[in-house]
Amino acid sequence: MGLNRLTRTTACVLTLVAAAALSGCTKEEPGVDEPAREGLAIDVSGVAYNVFLTRELNLGITPDSAYYDGPPAAPGRALYGVFLQTCNEGKKPLTSTSTFHVEDNQGNEYEPIELEENNAFAYRARELAPKDCIPEDGSVAQLGPIAAAMLLFDFPLEDTENRPLELKIEGPFDYATGERETKTVELDL
Secondary structure: OHHHHHHHHHHHHHHHHHHHHHHHHOOOOEOOOEOEEOOOOEEEOOEEEEEEEEEEOOOOOOOHHHHOOOOOOOOOEEEEEEEEEEEEOOOOOEEOOOEEEEEOOOOOEEOOEOOOOOOOOEOOOOEEOOOOEEOOOOOHHHHOOOOOEEEEEEEEHHHHHOOOEEEEEEEEEEOOOOEEEEEEEEEOO
16 A cells, blocks of 8 residues: 555656646747747847837927927827837848738737838838848947837827737748748837
8 A cells, every 4th residue: 555655646746747847848939929028039030120119209309309200190199119129140141021010909900100211210121131230330220219220100099008019020921931920029008
């Protein structure tokens, strides 16, 4: 009877150890299995995207007036800047994506506002050499208070309550697989 109890105890302990080991094997991938958090870089098609900050812009104050030189948001709406850095951490040239949108928990989708060509803070997709980033080292955006390029969104104020709001980042179309890699970042509004 003592041996049978020892065998059952050993079996239970081994089962718990095996379960703990297997649970460690199912690591969730940020941006895929669950949205990544702001401040964590995620890889999309070989390029690292890091959303540093999301905040409402007040065009009546500096530096917000430099981020966007356009009309203010209409009544009941707000302009939000999504500030991000994009880097090629690989060994061959890669092109950053230009396909972003924000989705709220009700399924409403928002595209970024196209910013003027001379806007020094605007995110612009381009080919990145190895170790190259957007914004470029030494640029106004990189030397600015947030050290990031900006995507600008115009949201209805009521929809900012439909949290979480998630930035969807779509990589370039892969003709070999017929798919686009897409990852998600939860915006901290």
